[in-house]
Amino acid sequence: MPTTPRHRHGRPGPSVPLARRTFLGGALGAGGLAALAGCGGGSSGDADAGGVTFGLNANAAIPTAGYDAVFRAFTEETGTAVTVNRLLYTEQVNNYLQSAPDDVLIWNAGYRMRFFAEQGLVGDLSEVWAEVGDGVADGVRQACTAADGQQYLVPFYTYPWVVYYRPSLFAENGWEVPTTLDELESLGSAMQGRGVTPFAFADQEGWEAMGTFDALNMRVNGYDFHLSLLDGAESWTDPRVRETFRVWEQLLPLHQTGALGRTWQDAAASVQRGESAMLLMGSFVLDQFEGPDRDDLDFFVYPEVEAEHGQDAVDAPVDGFMMVADPDNRDGSLELLRYLGTGAAQGVYAQTDANTVGTAADVDTAAYSPLQQKFVEVLASTPNLAQYLDRDTRPDFAAPAVIPALQAFIEDPSGVEAVLEQVQQQAEATFVD
Secondary structure: OOOOOOOOOOOOOOOOOOEOOOOOOOOOOOOOHHHHHOOOOOOOOOHHHOOEEEEOOOOOHHHHHHHHHHHHHHHHHHOOOEEEEOOOOHHHHHHHHHOOOOOEEEEEOOHHHHHHHHOOOEOOOHHHHHHHOOOOOHHHHHHOEOOOOOEOOEEEEEOOEEEEEOHHHHHHHOOOOOOEHHHHHHHHHHHHHOOOEEEOOOOOOOOOOHHHHHHHHHHHHOHHHHHHHHOOOOOOOOHHHHHHHHHHHHHHHHEOOOHHHOOHHHHHHHHHOOOEEEEEEEHHHHHHOOHHHHHOOEEEOOOEOOOOOOOOEEEOOEEEEEEEOOOOOHHHHHHHHHHHOOHHHHHHHHOOOOOOEEOOOOOOHHHOOHHHHHHHHHHHHOOEEEOOHHHHOOHHHHHHHHHHHHHHHHHOHHHHHHHHHHHHHHHHHHOOO
């Protein structure tokens, strides 16, 4: 199963929508385990001497350095050591949690968390929330809450999926940011007239195009319908879903061809070179731009398609930390989690990773980059925040059903009817409860 740069995949669980409510207030307002063990990494102390072990499902340099800085700060403040085990457990997390896991691990809010809470594999963190949860956005709290009403994940950061572009290229050509579908299509025609591909587009790993589907389905049918569809409560053969794909088919000529053979990094490079003008992607794409190229980046939320829904929803995944059900060092684990839930900890991380924004109410946003400041503004002003398709539905539906369906559509839009019928058959077999 493919993974995005932000630890996306896990196991299935029930769905809870992530809505804004009061998002502004503070920063945002409110087997294979043997092989996995061979991936172990650095340590900030000796866990055997009263410390905490931490499973870090990441190997990219920037987030890894950020977490290392956070753990150093925690140890300096509390005297509790953190041993970091870099285990890429995404694809085997169920086995990982049932064997001899670390005390605390990084994971995703929403479906990903709730499944393990229901299995009794992770611990109730409501007592941590009682200390650090004041002012955290209601939508973030909801995404960290299981069916029993308790919280099982301490949130750390979030980031939006938006359309990135180079302001210098727009200014050079007299182009303006589109806010409606008509404006987007007119802009795309103008770009093609200048020999520029409007949208860079990649779907080699299968998850990338989910962002386009999410954006269009929420623009065409609204956030509530979108979440209901991904929860198995609506049919993929519904005319409303067909309309989403009709709009997408209408826009496909504005996208790079050959998407299934292109990585998202190569798509980003085409924007950097000026061959493509725009790219819908999560903020992790910023790592592909350095120096002047990064300074020459801005973004906008996906344009309105139906006036009824406007631009009232974006994907904004939340990542954070869980504690295993029976940690070796429970007190130390809770101490670490209380620290991770603070603006101080999230501020330390932000000094290394400028691609995300903290979820704590007391994060110091003054140190944020202009793009991060804009992330905060967009997330605070957007009424509905989704988690991303493969977090908002069952992974045993997203991977075997949605990924091949979207790729088949991209390759041959004329076959969309058969594609949607097949997806619906798989949905009926999956959402049997």
